Structures are given as structure tokens and as C-alpha cells.
Amino acid sequence: MKVGLTHVGVVAYIIASSALVFVFPQSVLAFLCFEASLLVIYYASVDQTTKFCLGTIVLLVLLPLLGSVNGYYLEVAIQVGIFVALALGLNIVVGFVGLLNLGFVAFYAIGAYLWAIFGSPQANHFLPGNLFPLSSVWFFPFLLLSVGVGALTGALLGLPVLRLRGDYLAVVTLGFAEVVRALVNNFDKPINITNGPKGITPIEKPPLFFQPLLEFLGFSVNPSTLYPFYFYFLVLFIAMLTVVVARRLEESRIGRAWKAIREDEIAAAAMGIPVVRMKLLGLAVGASFASAVGVLFAAKQVFINPESFTFMESIGVLAMVILGGMGSIPGAILGATGVTILNLQVLKGLSLWLNSVRQSGIVLSIPLFGDFTLSQIPAQFEPAKYERMVFGLILILMMMFRPQGVLPPRQKRGH
Amino acid sequence: MALLELRGISKRFGGLQALNRVDLTLEDGMIAALIGPNGAGKTTLFHTLTGIYRPDEGEIHFIGRSLVGLKPDKITGAGISRTFQNIRLFAHMTVLENILVGMHCRISTSLWGILLQSQGAHRQERDAARRAMELIELAGLRGKENEWAHQLSYGEQRRLEIARALAANPKVLLLDEPTAGMNTTEAQSLMMLFKDLIGRYVQAVLLIEHNMRVVMGISHRVYVLDYGEKIAEGHPDEVRRDPRVIEAYLGPGTWVGDAQS
Amino acid sequence: MELALDILPQVLVDGIVLGFMYALIALGYTMVYGVLEFINFAHSEIFVLGAFVGVEILLLLESAGHLATLHTAFVLLIVILSGMLLSGLAAVALERVAYRPLQRSPRLVALISAIGASFFLQDALRFFESLWRNTFYLTYPTLDVLDKTVPLGLNVVVPVKSLLVIVTALVALAVLHLFVNRTRLGAAIRAVAQDPDTASLMGIPVNRVIALTFFVGGAMGGLAGVLFGLHYSLVNPYSGFFPGLKAFTAAVLGGIGNIPGAMLGGMVLGMLEAFAASYLSILTDGAFGAEYKDVFAFVVLILILILRPKGLLGEKVREEGA
Ligand SMILES: Nc1ncnc2c1ncn2[C@@H]1O[C@H](COP(=O)(O)OP(=O)(O)O)[C@@H](O)[C@H]1O
Ligand SMILES: [Mg+2]
Numbered sequence: 001m002k003v004g005l006t007h008v009g010v011v012a013y014i015i016a017s018s019a020l021v022f023v024f025p026q027s028v029l030a031f032l033c034f035e036a037s038l039l040v041i042y043y044a045s046v047d048q049t050t051k052f053c054l055g056t057i058v059l060l061v062l063l064p065l066l067g068s069v070n071g072y073y074l075e076v077a078i079q080v081g082i083f084v085a086l087a088l089g090l091n092i093v094v095g096f097v098g099l100l101n102l103g104f105v106a107f108y109a110i111g112a113y114l115w116a117i118f119g120s121p122q123a124n125h126f127l128p129g130n131l132f133p134l135s136s137v138w139f140f141p142f143l144l145l146s147v148g149v150g151a152l153t154g155a156l157l158g159l160p161v162l163r164l165r166g167d168y169l170a171v172v173t174l175g176f177a178e179v180v181r182a183l184v185n186n187f188d189k190p191i192n193i194t195n196g197p198k199g200i201t202p203i204e205k206p207p208l209f210f211q212p213l214l215e216f217l218g219f220s221v222n223p224s225t226l227y228p229f230y231f232y233f234l235v236l237f238i239a240m241l242t243v244v245v246a247r248r249l250e251e252s253r254i255g256r257a258w259k260a261i262r263e264d265e266i267a268a269a270a271m272g273i274p275v276v277r278m279k280l281l282g283l284a285v286g287a288s289f290a291s292a293v294g295v296l297f298a299a300k301q302v303f304i305n306p307e308s309f310t311f312m313e314s315i316g317v318l319a320m321v322i323l324g325g326m327g328s329i330p331g332a333i334l335g336a337t338g339v340t341i342l343n344l345q346v347l348k349g350l351s352l353w354l355n356s357v358r359q360s361g362i363v364l365s366i367p368l369f370g371d372f373t374l375s376q377i378p379a380q381f382e383p384a385k386y387e388r389m390v391f392g393l394i395l396i397l398m399m400m401f402r403p404q405g406v407l408p409p410r411q412k413r414g415h
Numbered sequence: 416m417a418l419l420e421l422r423g424i425s426k427r428f429g430g431l432q433a434l435n436r437v438d439l440t441l442e443d444g445m446i447a448a449l450i451g452p453n454g455a456g457k458t459t460l461f462h463t464l465t466g467i468y469r470p471d472e473g474e475i476h477f478i479g480r481s482l483v484g485l486k487p488d489k490i491t492g493a494g495i496s497r498t499f500q501n502i503r504l505f506a507h508m509t510v511l512e513n514i515l516v517g518m519h520c521r522i523s524t525s526l527w528g529i530l531l532q533s534q535g536a537h538r539q540e541r542d543a544a545r546r547a548m549e550l551i552e553l554a555g556l557r558g559k560e561n562e563w564a565h566q567l568s569y570g571e572q573r574r575l576e577i578a579r580a581l582a583a584n585p586k587v588l589l590l591d592e593p594t595a596g597m598n599t600t601e602a603q604s605l606m607m608l609f610k611d612l613i614g615r616y617v618q619a620v621l622l623i624e625h626n627m628r629v630v631m632g633i634s635h636r637v638y639v640l641d642y643g644e645k646i647a648e649g650h651p652d653e654v655r656r657d658p659r660v661i662e663a664y665l666g667p668g669t670w671v672g673d674a675q676s
Numbered sequence: 677m678e679l680a681l682d683i684l685p686q687v688l689v690d691g692i693v694l695g696f697m698y699a700l701i702a703l704g705y706t707m708v709y710g711v712l713e714f715i716n717f718a719h720s721e722i723f724v725l726g727a728f729v730g731v732e733i734l735l736l737l738e739s740a741g742h743l744a745t746l747h748t749a750f751v752l753l754i755v756i757l758s759g760m761l762l763s764g765l766a767a768v769a770l771e772r773v774a775y776r777p778l779q780r781s782p783r784l785v786a787l788i789s790a791i792g793a794s795f796f797l798q799d800a801l802r803f804f805e806s807l808w809r810n811t812f813y814l815t816y817p818t819l820d821v822l823d824k825t826v827p828l829g830l831n832v833v834v835p836v837k838s839l840l841v842i843v844t845a846l847v848a849l850a851v852l853h854l855f856v857n858r859t860r861l862g863a864a865i866r867a868v869a870q871d872p873d874t875a876s877l878m879g880i881p882v883n884r885v886i887a888l889t890f891f892v893g894g895a896m897g898g899l900a901g902v903l904f905g906l907h908y909s910l911v912n913p914y915s916g917f918f919p920g921l922k923a924f925t926a927a928v929l930g931g932i933g934n935i936p937g938a939m940l941g942g943m944v945l946g947m948l949e950a951f952a953a954s955y956l957s958i959l960t961d962g963a964f965g966a967e968y969k970d971v972f973a974f975v976v977l978i979l980i981l982i983l984r985p986k987g988l989l990g991e992k993v994r995e996e997g998a
Contacts, residue, residue: 175974395792
């Protein structure tokens with residue numbers, strides 16, 4: 001392996017940006033620089049092995065280290081991972097099969113409530129025997145179960161709607177998600193299944209199955225400091241798993257069938273593709289991703305309520321897929337990362353900055369307009385609250401200027 | 416025994432009788448041509464035969480099995496494959512992927528095989544890719560396997576579509592105006608290719624053609640449709656002299672050899 | 677059961693009011709779908725904009741002290757007309773900026789852009805109101821006349837504001853009907869809806885007709901917005917979501933692209949919803965209550981699309997060409 005200047009440059013960038021975060025642990029800008037190192041690795045003209053090694057170091061070593069300096073960064077990374085998996089799931093439905101599913105959040109909600117209900121005392125309300133909450137050991141079986149439940153609901157939704165034209169399908173899936181949300185919101189009576197708008201808490205976390213090992217090795221770590229790291233690695237693992245699954249499917253006859261249906265349904269059928277079955281499969285696979293991530297989300301949040309599963313979430317994930325490029329796995333990853341960081345860090349950062357500006361009480365003298373005291377900036381104006389505007393702008397601008405996305409699917413070279 | 420047999424196929428669109436009791440037989444080793452003026456119902460016959468439309472009446476037998484009511488993918492699976500008049504490639508897929516899609520029903524990897532990358536799945540993919548490269552070679556698209564289908568020239572797209580149809584490993588190949596937009600020389604060289612396909616890739620070819628001249632040399636039998644009715648059938652030389660054909664196809668007083676669209 | 681009968685007149689009035697509201701909004705969806713075969717997802721925000729124009733004008737009049745002095749009928753007229761005008765113009769601008777550049781793109785591309793526009797407009801409205809009033813939850817000032825009630829005999833009383841909605845909507849629908857069926861511009865809209873290519877060959881300026889359609893549909897949505905505000909008082913930038921989706925359902929129910937269908941669909945849906953809101957709880961002994969009224973429309977939408985996608989009055993949907 002030849003070590004060129006690029007290698008040195010990339011490594012230098014990674015070291016420099018991590019050092020920056022260590023020195024300024026509160027600086028959003030520093031962390032953004034560090035996050036960009038993944039992009040640098042992706043784009044750098046170095047061989048696959050190097051990329052893989054560098055990526056592994058950044059994700060497995062550096063990021064957790066920085067997370068120990070500022071815990072919020074772990075939270076950001078966890079959220080990014082969750083949205084990456086969601087975006088990859090939606091990318092299968094929208095990007096590969098070409099079905100505009102506007103109710104994707106419903107499957108996320110189904111997974112989340114699946115674990116929330118049984119992983120908390122909630123299920124005692126309608127099942128006898130005071131068996132709940134299930135012990136945390138059940139977390140992993142439920143993760144598997146949620147894949148099945150998600151796939152099943154995805155396919156069940158598909159059965160009636162697949163005959164509809166694309167735009168009707170979009171509205172009906174949106175309606176489906178609202179129905180799910182209304183059910184979740186109101187099924188605290190006649191039997192209390194979901195606890196309604198009050199939500200469910202406390203939800204069991206995943207089991208610390210490795211604790212004996214840690215103790216054996218002489219570490220005694222307090223679970224509350226351990227959990228963020230645990231969740232980080234768990235989310236990372238699941239996100240990676242979804243990447244692998246999505247890629248294997250894409251490069252198989254199933255993925256090709258999906259794309260063929262997206263391109264021309266009639267020609268696809270004439271080439272021997274069972275269109276309805278393949279569409280159902282696509283909806284099911286996408287839904288199962290979302291549902292599995294939902295289980296994870298519930299366990300991480302400890303508390304969930306219907307507010308987390310609104311139409312805006314569906315559109316947020318759609319914006320990620322579209323920003324990255326429909327039908328492109330790297331695109332979905334980039335889109336999910338970019339939008340999440342924008343929301344969690346850039347907009348929040350702006351909000352904080354505005355607050356500090358407001359408190360400074362500085363008076364600006366603008367020619368013609370006269371004096372303007374910065375403390376007059378209305379308190380209601382908070383950039384962090386404008387997620388919808390961000391999603392909306394992404395959707396409009398991408399459709400107008402770059403409908404294929406930032407990282408459109410590429411033609412593969414060689415075989 | 417006939418490979419493919421259509422008996423009394425009718426299809427109506429509202430008040431329009433697009434096909435009226437059409438019979439057609441295709442035998443092993445045969446190239447047959449389906450000709451007729453624009454709007455005669457030729458494409459509709461293909462759509463009906465391949466399950467895109469369901470015939471109002473009539474029977475379709477393929478190697479002793481009825482095809483009526485089957486979905487298009489099942490018919491392709493049974494061994495009938497086609498191209499479209501207005502080329503319908505998968506534009507945002509590569510040339511290779513287009514061909515591999517054609518092989519869909521000949522690859523049997525399961526979901527689990529794919530997810531776990533089983534030995535079997537791997538081998539099937541490799542074999543499929545190898546055969547796809549052969550077909551790409553046959554279509555004269557070597558070196559273009561990784562280009563998007565929509566980047567190909569018109570003629571290349573036509574050939575790719577034919578290769579894609581062959582990828583399904585059909586017994587019968589249906590070609591809807593494969594030479595549209597080509598000049599007579601190009602068209603005739605394509606016809607030679609079809610002739611070579613018989614016995615090596617397919618057992619029989621049925622092609623729709625506008626230009627009567629290009630099918631004369633190679634077809635064993637010609638069917639003529641007009642206003643949804645079969646008005647003539649037979650050896651090209653008989654059909655070309657049939658006054659009904661001349662009149663229907665070209666209007667009275669025209670010479671067949673000038674038939675160009 | 678007696679209780680059920682007692683509330684029946686009230687339920688009917690509620691249903692009619694809702695029905696007209698949905699009918700007015702549904703017109704925007706159906707007319708645009710008629711000419712462009714495209715769901716104007718941001719129409720719900722055009723509706724909300726009407727409501728905000730209304731509340732802003734009333735608040736401005738109030739703070740200037742004119743609300744008490746001017747005649748209520750005159751105030752209402754100003755509010756309604758400005759709501760219609762601004763919403764209509766906003767719809768035209770929306771078409772120009774967010775949809776026209778995408779006319780040649782696949783339909784889903786335009787739909788995605790429309791969804792983006794919907795989200796953008798919600799927060800743009802919020803942004804504006806936050807800067808301007810430091811809140812984006814606004815309340816309509818009270819107009820005394822509207823809160824009075826009119827007795828209709830048999831112990832039935834109807835609030836004046838309900839009458840206002842009904843009468844205004846009837847007038848607007850009648851005018852629209854005449855406009856579409858009796859004027860040259862209306863004929864142009866119908867021609868484009870029938871077949872844009874032929875219409876363009878016949879010398880109809882298709883893009884101008886499309887803009888006109890957006891204007892008329894937007895004005896109807898704006899009117900619905902003002903009436904919504906006058907009737908229910910509270911508005912915020914996100915209040916359009918449910919009315920918008922229900923109105924879309926109404927449009928589909930009546931047969932999308934079909935103007936009388938939108939009115940019929942709106943009425944049917946309004947009635948269904950009013951009855952569901954009041955009687956669901958009685959019928960199920962309290963197990964399922966009015967909370968489900970919002971999803972009721974979705975269930976209707978899903979059922980109608982699956983069972984009769986062309987709607988109640990719809991023409992046969994074009995056969996998928998092969
Ligand atoms: N899906 C359809 N709906 C209504 N009419 C159709 C449809 N498809 C074809 N037709 C009509 O059927 C007739 C035969 O068409 P077609 O089979 O395409 O003719 P050809 O291929 O011989 O030129 C034409 O008049 C055409 O307009
Ligand atoms: Mg044809």
C-alpha cells in the first residue's frame with residue numbers, strides 16, 4: 001500500500017479536528033469540523049481499505065472519546081444513527097420501489113410502542129398476572145420481533161393501497177399514519193393499551209449483558225455513565241446492519257426488480273417480475289427497518305408519547321432521503337446525517353447565539369431605520385423551532401435544482 | 416404440435432373492436448411476421464398475448480397450457496418474452512442491470528440467501544452476470560455494460576431491449592416493430608440476427624413489422640391484420656399478391672414494395 | 677336515545693357548517709387537480725393564510741378603534757374580500773414559484789415540492805407572526821352580532837356565525853358555478869381540464885388559465901379560512917393540516933376534478949364528521965368518542981379510494997395505457 005500525500009492529509013485533518021473538539025468541547029463549530037472528517041474520508045481519493053480503517057477509527061474510537069468529553073455529542077451521534085437507519089428504510093420504499101410513502105413514521109411508532117408497552121408496567125393494564133415490565137433481557141427478542149411486526153404491518157398496508165396511483169398512495173399512507181397516531185393517542189380507553197397522550201414510562205433499557213465481563217476486567221462503571229456509550233454502539237451496530245442489508249438487497253435480483261418497477265412498471269412485469277409481490281416486499285422491508293429502530297428509540301428515551309410520531313417526522317425522513325438522493329444508499333446516509341446535524345446543532349446553535357445576542361442588549365444603529373436594540377428580537381423567534389421550514393426548503397429546492405440529490409446513485413465500475 | 420396457438424382472440428376498448436376473433440399459430444423453428452397498417456391492433460395482440468390485457472374472448476395455448484388470465488410475469492416465466500414498440504428500457508439502470516432484470520425469473524435466490532450471502536446466491540449471481548455479458552456481446556454492446564440505459568443511442572437501445580427479452584430465456588420471442596426508425600439496410604441486418612437466434616436462443620420469433628419488404632426474406636409465415644381482423648395469412652409471396660392486403664395495407668393502386676412508414 | 681334526539685338539530689347545523697367549509701376548501705384541490713392532475717398539497721396553507729389575513733385585519737381595525745364604529749356588515753365584507761384576494765394571489769405566486777418550473781417533471785416531483793411548500797409556508801407564517809406579534813396563536817376579536825343566536829322554532833337556535841358561514845358559502849358557490857359554466861374564462865378552465873394539449877392548440881393560453889385556476893381555488897380557500905376564523909376564533913399556522921386533508925378527502929369523495937362533486941363530498945364529509953363527533957360516543961357507550969373524528973375522514977378516504985376511486989360523481993378514471 002502506497003502512502004501518499006492524501007493519506008497524510010486525511011489523517012492530519014482527523015487528528016486536527018478531534019484535537020479541536022478536545023480543546024473546545026462546547027464549540028459546535030469544532031464538532032462540525034470533526035463530523036466532516038467522515039465526509040473527507042468518503043471523498044478522499046484513497047483506497048477502500050484505508051477508508052474503511054479510518055472510518056472505523058473515527059466511529060469506534062474517536063467519537064466515543066469525544067463523547068466522554070461532551071456527552072451531548074454522543075446524543076447527536078445516536079440520533080444520527082437512528083435517522084440513518086430510518087432513511088435507509090424509507091429509501092428502499094421511495095428510492096428503490098418508487099412509492100411515495102408519507103406515513104413512514106407509523107412503523108417507527110409501532111416498533112416503539114411494541115417495546116414500550118411490554119417493556120414497562122403498561123401491559124399490566126390489560127394482561128393479568130403482573131408480569132410486566134418484562135426484564136431487559138427481552139429487549140433483543142423484541143428487536144427481532146419488531147422486524148417481523150413491522151414487515152407484517154408494512155405488507156398489510158400495502159395490500160389495499162398498491163393499486164392506487166402514486167399521488168393517492170402518498171395521501172393514503174399519510175392518512176394511515178394519522179390513523180395509527182390517533183389510535184395510539186386514544187387507546188387509553190376502553191382498555192388502557194397505550195396510555196394515550198400521557199405516554200408510557202419508564203421503559204426498560206437494553207440489558208447490560210457485558211457487565212460481568214467489565215467487572216471481571218476490573219472496571220466498575222456506573223450504568224448511567226455506561227448507557228450513552230452502550231446506546232451509541234448499539235445504534236451504530238444497527239445502522240451498519242441496515243446499510244449492509246440495504247446494499248445486499250440493492251445488488252440482488254430483488255433490488256433490481258424494485259428499481260425496474262420504479263422505472264417502468266409494465267416493462268418490469270413483462271420481464272417476469274411479480275410487481276405486486278415485489279412492492280409488498282419493499283414496503284415490508286422498509287417498514288421493518290423503521291419498526292426495529294422504533295424499539296431502540298423507546299428504550300433510549302425511557303419515555304414515549306404520540307407526539308414523537310407526527311407527520312413532520314415522516315417528512316423529515318423524506319427530506320433526508322431526497323437531500324441525499326433517492327435510490328442512493330450513501331445519499332440516504334449523508335442526508336440523514338446532514339439534516340439531523342442541521343436540526344440538532346446548527347439551528348440550536350443559532351438559537352443559543354440569538355439568545356446571547358438578545359441578552360447583550362447591544363444597540364445597532366442602522367442608517368435610515370434608526371436604532372434597533374437587539375434585546376427587542378422577539379423571544380418567540382427561535383431558529384431551533386423551524387424544523388418544518390428546513391424540511392420544506394430542502395424539499396422544494398432539491399426538486400427544483402437537483403432532484404437526483406446530492407449523492408445520486410452511481411454507476412458501478414467493473415464487476 | 417404448435418408451440419403457441421391463439422384462437423378467436425377478441426378485445427374491445429369501449430366501442431372500438433381492437434381485435435376480432437384473431438387466430439394465429441406459431442410453430443417450432445418459425446419466424447412469423449405480423450403486419451398491418453397503423454392502428455390495426457398488432458400491439459394490442461401482443462399486449463393480450465403477454466397478459467397486459469385480458470382478452471374478451473378466445474384462447475391462448477402455449478405448449479399445451481392455457482395462458483388466459485395469467486399475469487404478465489407468469490407468462491414471461493412460462494417462456495414468452497417481448498420488446499415494446501416505443502422502447503421501454505429501465506432508464507436509470509445500467510445496461511448490465513437491464514439484462515439482469517430480464518433474468519429475474521431464471522434466478523431463484525431467496526431473501527435469506529441474499530441477506531446471508533449464501534454460496535448458492537453468490538454462484539447464481541455470478542452465473543447470471545456471465546450470461547448477461549454474453550447477451551451484451553450478442554447485442555454489440557460490449558464495453559457499455561456499465562452505462563445508464565438512457566445514455567445509449569437509439570439503435571443501441573433497441574438492441575439492448577432485444578437482449579433483455581432474450582435474458583428471460585424465452586421459447587418464443589415477440590418483437591414489436593424492432594426496426595422502427597432504421598433504414599432498410601440496418602433493418603435487414605437486424606433480420607439476419609433474428610434468423611440466427613432461432614434454435615440457439617429461442618424456438619420461434621413473432622415480429623411486428625411496418626416495412627413489408629424487410630420481413631419478406633426471412634419470415635416463414637405472414638399474418639396481416641386490418642381493423643382488428645386477420646385478413647390474410649400465408650407464405651410471404653402469397654400474401655404480398657393478395658389484393659385485399661394490398662388494398663388494406665396501402666390503399667388501392669399502390670405497389671407493395673414501396674411500403675414505408 | 678332522547679338525548680340523542682335532543683342534540684340532533686345542533687348536530688345538523690354543525691355538519692352543514694363543516695360541510696360548507698370543506699366544500700370551499702375542496703374546490704381548490706379539485707380545480708387544480710382538474711387542470712394539472714396534481715395534488716396541491718400546500719392548499720391547506722392557502723386556507724390558513726386566509727384565516728390569518730382575516731384576524732390581522734380585524735386586530736388592526738380593533739387597535740385603531742374602528743371595530744366598534746364601523747358597521748359589522750361592512751367589516752365582514754372587507755375581511756372576506758381581502759382574505760379571498762390575498763389567498764388567491766398567494767396561490768398564484770405558489771404556482772409560479774414552486775410548481776410551474778416542475779411542470780415537465782414527473783408528477784411525484786411536483787407533489788414533493790408541494791409538500792415542501794406546505795411546510796415552508798406554515799413556518800413562514802409562524803416566523804412572520806412571531807416577529808410581528810411575538811405569538812403565532814391568534815384569536816379573532818369578537819364581533820357581537822356573530823355571537824347572537826337566531827331561534828328557528830322547535831327549541832332550535834342557530835348561532836348567527838353559522839348562518840354567516842352558510843349564506844356566504846352559498847353565495848360563493850353560486851358565483852363560482854356561474855363563473856365556471858357561463859363565462860369565457862370558465863369555459864377556458866373547463867377546456868384545459870378536459871385536454872390541455874387540445875386547449876393549447878385551440879389558442880387557449882394554458883399557463884394563464886392554470887394561474888387563473890389557482891387564483892379562483894385559492895380565493896375559495898381564503899374565504900373558507902376567514903369563515904373558519906370567524907366561526908371557531910382560534911387560528912395558528914398549523915391549523916390547516918386536518919381541514920386540508922379532510923377537504924382533499926371530500927374532493928376525492930365527490931370525484932376529483934369535479935366541481936359539484938367537491939361540494940357534495942364536502943357536505944357528506946361534514947355531516948359524517950358531525951355525526952361521528954356527537955354520536956360515536958353515544959353509540960359505543962363512551963368507548964370511542966369524538967377524539968376519533970379526525971381519523972374518521974381518513975378511514976373514509978382510504979375506503980373510497982379502494983372501493984370507488986373515481987368518487988361519487990367522478991368520471992371513469994383514465995385507463996392506464998400500456
Ligand atoms: N388502452 C387502450 N384504450 C383504448 N384504445 C386503445 C388502447 N390501446 C389501443 N387502442 C386502440 O386500439 C387500436 C389498435 O391499436 P394498436 O394495437 O396499438 O395498433 P397497431 O399496433 O397495429 O398500430 C387503435 O385504434 C388504438 O387507438
Ligand atoms: Mg403498434
